[in-house]
Amino acid sequence: MALSLQSPFTQQVLDSLRAGDQVLLSGVVYTARDAAHARFCTALAAGEPLPVDLRGQTIFYAGPTPTPPGKASGAIGPTTSTRMDPYTPPLLAYGVKALIGKGQRSEEVKAALMQNGAAYFVAVGGCAASLAACVQSVEVLAYPDLGTESVKKLVIRDLPLTVAIDTRGEDFYREGQKRYLESVR
Amino acid sequence: MESIRTIPSAAITDCVARLCIRACTVLPGQVVTLLEAAGRTEPYPPAQNTLRLIRQNAVVAATKNVPICQDTGMAVVFAEVGQDVHIAGGTLEDAVNAGVARGYAEGWLRKSVIRDPLRRQNTGDNTPAVLHVRLTAGDHLKLTVSPKGFGSENMSRLAMLTPADGLEGVKAFVLETVRLAGANPCPPIMLGVGIGGTFEQVALLAKEALVELREGPHPDPYYAALEEELLSSINRLGIGPQGFGGRTTALSVRIKTAPTHIAGLPVAVNMGCHVTRHATETL
Numbered sequence: 001m002a003l004s005l006q007s008p009f010t011q012q013v014l015d016s017l018r019a020g021d022q023v024l025l026s027g028v029v030y031t032a033r034d035a036a037h038a039r040f041c042t043a044l045a046a047g048e049p050l051p052v053d054l055r056g057q058t059i060f061y062a063g064p065t066p067t068p069p070g071k072a073s074g075a076i077g078p079t080t081s082t083r084m085d086p087y088t089p090p091l092l093a094y095g096v097k098a099l100i101g102k103g104q105r106s107e108e109v110k111a112a113l114m115q116n117g118a119a120y121f122v123a124v125g126g127c128a129a130s131l132a133a134c135v136q137s138v139e140v141l142a143y144p145d146l147g148t149e150s151v152k153k154l155v156i157r158d159l160p161l162t163v164a165i166d167t168r169g170e171d172f173y174r175e176g177q178k179r180y181l182e183s184v185r
Numbered sequence: 186m187e188s189i190r191t192i193p194s195a196a197i198t199d200c201v202a203r204l205c206i207r208a209c210t211v212l213p214g215q216v217v218t219l220l221e222a223a224g225r226t227e228p229y230p231p232a233q234n235t236l237r238l239i240r241q242n243a244v245v246a247a248t249k250n251v252p253i254c255q256d257t258g259m260a261v262v263f264a265e266v267g268q269d270v271h272i273a274g275g276t277l278e279d280a281v282n283a284g285v286a287r288g289y290a291e292g293w294l295r296k297s298v299i300r301d302p303l304r305r306q307n308t309g310d311n312t313p314a315v316l317h318v319r320l321t322a323g324d325h326l327k328l329t330v331s332p333k334g335f336g337s338e339n340m341s342r343l344a345m346l347t348p349a350d351g352l353e354g355v356k357a358f359v360l361e362t363v364r365l366a367g368a369n370p371c372p373p374i375m376l377g378v379g380i381g382g383t384f385e386q387v388a389l390l391a392k393e394a395l396v397e398l399r400e401g402p403h404p405d406p407y408y409a410a411l412e413e414e415l416l417s418s419i420n421r422l423g424i425g426p427q428g429f430g431g432r433t434t435a436l437s438v439r440i441k442t443a444p445t446h447i448a449g450l451p452v453a454v455n456m457g458c459h460v461t462r463h464a465t466e467t468l
Binding site for chain 1: 228235239242243246251252253254293294297305309339367427431432459
């Protein structure tokens with residue numbers, strides 16, 4: 001059974017999640033990928049505010065296709081999170097509480113998730129036609145010059161996710177593969 | 186003297202635009218068939234569920250005319266140009282790029298191309314295409330558009346092995362590539378493996394093996410057996426769909442080879458995700 005949850009998360013909800021939990025997420029998330037992360041970290045290093053206050057918020061590593069007329073969103077799905085690893089510890093220290101992407105993370109990111117009580121979720125990659133139906137609105141908030149890589153506010157409803165790394169640093173990629181290999185031994 | 190057939194460059198532009206949209210929204214039949222087969226052979230229930238979501242997504246994309254994946258890729262275009270063809274009204278390259286720009290605009294596809302790899306300014310229309318041209322016999326022009334997403338492209342690798350590395354070295358390199366990629370390239374993956382040639386040729390062989398998606402076994406029984414062996418080794422790694430465990434780490438392994446130098450054994454693995462796409466038309 002999937003848990004129906006709301007973004008932004010409360011610390012209590014985040015702490016209650018376990019790697020492998022299935023989640024249907026509703027509420028507000030913000031898109032940012034490679035280029036926006038680079039700008040965020042430049043701003044943080046210079047002691048400047050981010051263009052959007054992301055403290056307590058959820059970042060979705062996604063660059064959707066353009067929204068066609070009459071639709072709420074284009075196709076949307078997670079991009080590979082590993083590329084955001086170098087930028088992630090400073091953003092978690094700043095106060096971002098949840099990340100959505102796909103694929104494994106570095107040991108540094110796991111440690112930073114634990115330290116800051118944050119969690120990493122994943123959506124199924126390459127299912128962007130289906131996931132688009134979970135997006136109710138898309139609004140560009142910052143860096144419009146980046147095109148698909150701009151920072152967007154998404155209002156989502158029942159976005160299907162898996163908890164990949166929980167606030168205790170448990171990693172479902174490791175655990176899931178282990179469970180499968182044990183099941184066929 | 187052979188007669189020369191004239192093809193207007195505008196016809197090439199129209200064709201490429203159509204192919205970009207079709208490739209991004211309709212998964213090739215071979216890939217659908219492989220996904221269906223994987224659904225029958227996958228023993229692990231969570232992995233079966235992920236495979237079901239992937240198949241459903243392809244149906245939603247095709248019926249609603251929505252991109253299968255939000256990464257609608259760099260447009261890799263293969264043009265086989267009959268040497269009795271004359272292209273009138275502009276160059277092949279300009280016609281293809283105009284087609285990509287139009288297809289990505291009209292299809293509401295994502296513009297993912299940047300002008301310069303280090304200064305990183307988006308070109309805004311997904312051009313330029315990566316164009317591979319081959320001269321062939323006859324008076325036809327065959328165009329294949331294969332939008333390549335970079336989640337999988339980034340996990341591709343190339344090695345200049347030595348003759349002493351041999352067959353075992355090739356197998357070890359392919360398996361290591363898949364293991365290193367893990368969950369990142371959106372498994373179940375498809376592999377194009379190039380073996381032989383030169384440094385640049387082996388990469389293109391791997392790409393062609395992935396794009397052509399040859400149906401049926403390799404015509405050379407030696408390589409047919411190697412493809413089978415690699416696929417079953419990969420599917421014992423346990424990575425599974427999306428990396429959460431399962432048998433189905435890969436859907437297919439396709440090998441293309443070329444003669445090489447006495448001192449060399451180049452090998453390249455071009456990684457494709459479960460949305461390995463292409464569309465083809467002949468003018």
